[in-house]
Amino acid sequence: MNLQNTETQKNLMRALAGESLARNRYTFAAGQAERDGLPVIAAVFRYTADQEKEHAEIFADFLRRGGAENIPLEGGFPVDTAADTLSLLAAAAKNEAKEHGEIYPAFAAAARNEGFAEVARKLELIAEIENCHAGRFQAFHRLLSERKLFVSDLACGWICINCGHEFEGTEAPRNCPVCGEAGYFIRVEMSPFSYLNQ
Ligand SMILES: [Fe+2]
Ligand SMILES: [Fe+2]
Known part of the structure; x- marks a missing residue:
């Protein structure tokens, strides 16, 4: 070429x-x-x-x-x-x-x-x-x-991408109850390696 x-x-x-x-x-x-x-x-x-x-x-x-x-x-x-x-x-x-x-x-x-x-x-x-x-x-x-990064109208799965803690709910806590770090939660469906819906 x-x-x-x-x-x-x-x-x-x-x-x-x-x-x-x-x-x-x-x-x-x-x-x-x-x-x-x-x-x-x-x-x-x-x-x-x-x-x-x-x-x-x-x-x-x-x-x-x-x-x-x-x-x-x-x-x-x-x-x-x-x-x-x-x-x-x-x-x-x-x-x-x-x-x-x-x-x-x-x-x-x-x-x-x-x-x-x-x-x-x-x-x-x-x-x-x-x-x-x-x-x-x-x-x-x-x-x-819209202040919905850590809040969802409907209950959904959340994952802390720092330690991997997952739970279901309408709101992610500021600090992860497992690792204690703040600002790491994401909707599971938006995380890159979600294995849900398989
Ligand atoms: Fe590019
Ligand atoms: Fe790009």
């Missing part, structure tokens, strides 16, 4: 830069969530940051295979100006939605135009993941803004 002097090569570098920055923005946001007493939201940001690292690696691999050494770049990259967890979740959802709906579809179309079907397909698959990221950030933004 020769990517030299193609728009696809530039777009892959933009995508690599965008994913790398997103990974760091989410890592910084995780730190803010910790400072805001919301380690469960910090875990959401870190979980997503790890996935952005994988996306970055996929784009870096294409660039390596395409013969890139040094790529001058122009592009627009978001800066998180927000300084609280709720606003950071909103910004993250917005940026993910833009990646899904605008940026990656445009990159995929350009790649397909230039005859790089494999790159186009991968961009489309990653765009779908960014849609899931947008949905996840939106969901946590809504729960936090």
Whole structure:
């Protein structure tokens, strides 16, 4: 695969830069969530940051295979100006939605135009993941803004992602009765390794 002097090569570098920055923005946001007493939201940001690292690696691999050494770049990259967890979740959802709906579809179309079907397909698959990221950030933004992160209208299962304690109820206590740590409860159905409904 020769990517030299193609728009696809530039777009892959933009995508690599965008994913790398997103990974760091989410890592910084995780730190803010910790400072805001919301380690469960910090875990959401870190979980997503790890996935952005994988996306970055996929784009870096294409660039390596395409013969890139040094790529001058122009592009627009978001800066998180927000300084609280709720606003950071909103910004993250917005940026993910833009990646899904605008940026990656445009990159995929350009790649397909230039005859790089494999790159186009991968961009489309990653765009779908960014849609899931947008949905996840939106969901946590809504729960936090409606003060329902630790409260549910209907009884549901809760898990402390620090020690693993699970119980059923309409409200998670601020501090886990087992490990004593605060802010680690999440609805079991929203935890990444739930084995319910199997
Ligand atoms: Fe990504
Ligand atoms: Fe993402």
